[in-house]
Amino acid sequence: MMKKLTFGGWYQRTTLHLTEVYQFLSQGTSNLDLSKESLEANLFQLDIKSVKRVSDYLEYIEVITNSKIKIKYYEDGLYLFEILSDTIEEDSQKLKDYFEKNWKPAIDYLFSLGAPTPKILSNLKDDHPVVIGELSKSPGKEKVNESLYGKIYSDILSKKARVIKTKKFILVFISTRKKEDLDSLVEMQIFFREFKWQLHRYLNIHRNIWEEISQIKEKKQIRGKDADEYRLKLDSYQKTIRLISNRINQMSVYAKTRSSLSKYLKVEEELVSLFQYKYEDLFNSLEYIKEIWKMTLDYVDSAIQMINEIKTKTAVSGIKSIQLLTSIGAIAGVVRLASPNAIPSIDKSVAIFLICLFGISYLIDWSLKFFTNYRKYQLKFVEQTKDI
Template sequence: MTNSYKITYGGWYQRTTLHLSEIYDLFAKGASRLDLSKKKLKELVDGLRLEEVSREAGYLEFVKARTKDGISIRYYEDGLYVLESESENIAETKKRLEDYFENFLSPAVNFIFSLGAPTPKVLANIKTSHPTVISLVSDNHQNFKVPIEYGDVYSRISSEGIAVYKTPESIFVISNQASAHSVVSLVEMQIFFREFKDQLEKYLNIHRSVWEEIADIKERRMVKGNEIEALRAKLDSYQKTVSLIGNRINQMGTYVRTRASISKSLELEQRLTSLFQFKFEILTDTLDYIKELWKMTSDYLMQAIQVVVEVKNQGTTRGIQSLQLITSIGVVSGILGYFSRNELPKFTAIGAVYFVLIIAVTWFINRTVTQIYTKKKYQLKFTERTSRL
């Protein structure tokens, strides 16, 4: 007898019940209350090929939809999304779910959320991988043989009628009939945990990248005047990224608490720990660590910006002083010239040439002084830190 598997593909990104209403309008009505291109919206909705859409209540409110190709979609109010399909051919269905998400669902959702605070470019450019979960009801769950084409099984864990087999790219969740009702919620929690941890890991890597960039600036010690503007623009770009990500990190604690409460009410905590080694306390501790790390990153960045601004102000001040000197010399020379005359000067061609010559000499002196200050090296003075994290 051929097995019929349930293949699940999903992810998580911070959303709210307000966003869920927009998702429902998109799926059910092909509409948006925002000022978006109607033509583009219709094109994206047609690509979704939805035949059933409903808004339902469970442990969280969610939008449920089904495509003409038999793909089931659940989009929860906290941002968890799940695509499912049942099939005997795992590889083909896995690719179909991935293609549908990448080419149709993700572009449509991103379009209706394209207004407002943007996703930081450094995050948008990171390719996200979503391991697929394959579920099966079988009385032989403890001795299930994972098809060889999915790679070596590096982890086998069994508990209370459910066994989890992990390969590099897929997770197999095999349950007996009595425990089958828990698998859907268990898989969804697993997706949330995995995505939450992946986001924190991305933020840790971005912290390291930004910190090293600032450290490189610090280690230069000296900077030319004509490099200051580019340096300031670079730091301003980092500041925008750090600020946007910092706000997202501050939002994440709410989602952990909500999911922890749901897990407790559904009696999934023990199974999450025994089957996936997931604990909400560890997730919260990791989030707190990233928050503190991000605050340090923001402080270090602000210090770097302040140092560059001070250097820029030094160059500007000295440039103004040079102009004041040139102007003062010109004024004094003119006054002294008038002291030796008995009448006001008359306009002559030689006088005009002399005037133009004075202007040219003044411009040349000013440009020379400016060049000196742009090529002059300024010292960057940073407060020393004992170590990096």
């Protein structure tokens, strides 16, 4: 029996992005400053049979490939890859391979200009489970082959549907004659799962960055010559924190749209009963993540301010060194004018005098810089709550 496999994910996008994607998929072009040859090569790799833009509650692009993969790319960034299959494992891998090797490189290149994705985000990957949806007269009586799907770790039954989870698959059985009801439930489940996964990912990244900053703080003292190195590290953390904070601040708009859509499609009740997905909980989690990232930004800002104070102290010491050298030269000039015979006038003697003067000046300058560079400066950070 043929079953529909769905692989999907979510990344923040808008109708502006949707227009750019449609232009690329339908014409192989872009208004951006991108290589025509690269665009054509990426489009060729997608192996597209047909493409159309569909107006609905949320606009989306529908793509059919020659290998019978159906793609839905929504204006809010949700993407779904579907295929009808009677060879579950083989076609599940087919969907994932197409996404990783064909689709993702093409879309990444299309959006390669503009604000960069923080490196710490681009290096993270997650193996999303494939969703298998099926209409059923009696969802509770459906038998699941664990040798095919893997060991079941969750099995939840509601009035209209049943959801079974294994490590690689999520099986959804729904007692309805409308295929659209099944599609809506699968679609919302993927969005909700991806949204929660991103929040959890941001929580873990916050913990890592916080620990990196704490390692600098726990040094208690640093040498003056190391201030620039620590400042570069902290600047990098600050840039990452600001980029991620901006992404987090955008997320509430997408959640509100999907919340309204789930009510409109009448799948909100099933999301709660089958997946324990409540939009209220989602918004609460989002506000929590926003607050800890604000706290992380304050933490790195205070660290940068402390390092800047150390750099200022080393700069002042350098200025004092220059002032001292200038003073020595001025004193020598005054002595020469006050007592013409105090400084020899013959060339050889003058040369020896100047060499000695510069030698003494250099030694003093070197001593001051050495003291400044290797002096240990106290680090005084404002204490922050760590247990968050």
